[in-house]
Amino acid sequence: MRSLSKACLGLILVAGLTGAAHAQTPFGKAENAIKYRQSAMFIMGQHFGRIGAVAKGERPYNKDEVARSAAIAAEMSKLPWEGFAAGTDKGETHAKPEIWTDAAKFKSDGEKMEQEMAKLAEVAKGGDLAAIKTQFGATGKTCKSCHDDFKKK
Numbered sequence: 001m002r003s004l005s006k007a008c009l010g011l012i013l014v015a016g017l018t019g020a021a022h023a024q025t026p027f028g029k030a031e032n033a034i035k036y037r038q039s040a041m042f043i044m045g046q047h048f049g050r051i052g053a054v055a056k057g058e059r060p061y062n063k064d065e066v067a068r069s070a071a072i073a074a075e076m077s078k079l080p081w082e083g084f085a086a087g088t089d090k091g092e093t094h095a096k097p098e099i100w101t102d103a104a105k106f107k108s109d110g111e112k113m114e115q116e117m118a119k120l121a122e123v124a125k126g127g128d129l130a131a132i133k134t135q136f137g138a139t140g141k142t143c144k145s146c147h148d149d150f151k152k153k
C-alpha cells in the first residue's frame, strides 16, 4: 500500500513537472494553442467572407451587418498570433515551419493584415460600398500573401 502510494506520488510529480514544462505558454498544451489560433482565424474568415459576399454582389448590402462583421474581424485579427507559440508546429495544424524560422516576416505579414482589417472596419462604418469593396480587396491580399508563404494547403 505504502509503495503504491509512493508510486502514485511519483507519477503525480512527473505529471506536474511535464505539465510545468508545457506551461510556458498560457495555453497549457500545444493543442490548445493550435485550436486557439485556428478558431480566431476561423471566426475572422467567416466574417470577412460575409463582407466578401456583399462585395461580390452575392448578398445584399446592409450597412450595419457589414460594419458588425468588419468590427468582429478586426477584433479577431489581433488574436491568432499568440497561438503560434514555440513548440506548436506539430499536430493538427496547417502551420508551416517557416513561421518559426522566418518569424520576422510572419510577424510583419500579420501586422499588415491587422492594419488593413482595422481600415476595413473604419471604412465599413462609413457606409460607402465602393470604398468597402476596395478595402476588402486590399485586406484580402494580405491574407493571401501570408497563406502563400506560411500556411500548408
Ligand code: HEC
Pocket: 034, 037, 038, 039, 041, 042, 044, 045, 046, 048, 092, 093, 094, 095, 096, 099, 106, 107, 109, 110, 111, 113, 117, 139, 140, 142, 143, 144, 146, 147, 150, 151, 152
Ligand atoms: C501572418 C500570416 C497570416 C495572415 C495575415 C492570415 N492568415 Fe489565416 N492562417 C495562417 C496560418 C499559418 C494558418 C494555419 C493555422 C493552423 O492550422 O495552425 C491560417 C489559417 C486560416 C484559416 C483556417 C482556420 C481553421 O479553421 O483551421 C482561415 C479560415 C484563415 N486562416 C483565414 C484568414 C483570413 C480571412 C485572413 C485575412 C483577413 C488571414 N487568414 C490572414 C496565417 C495567416
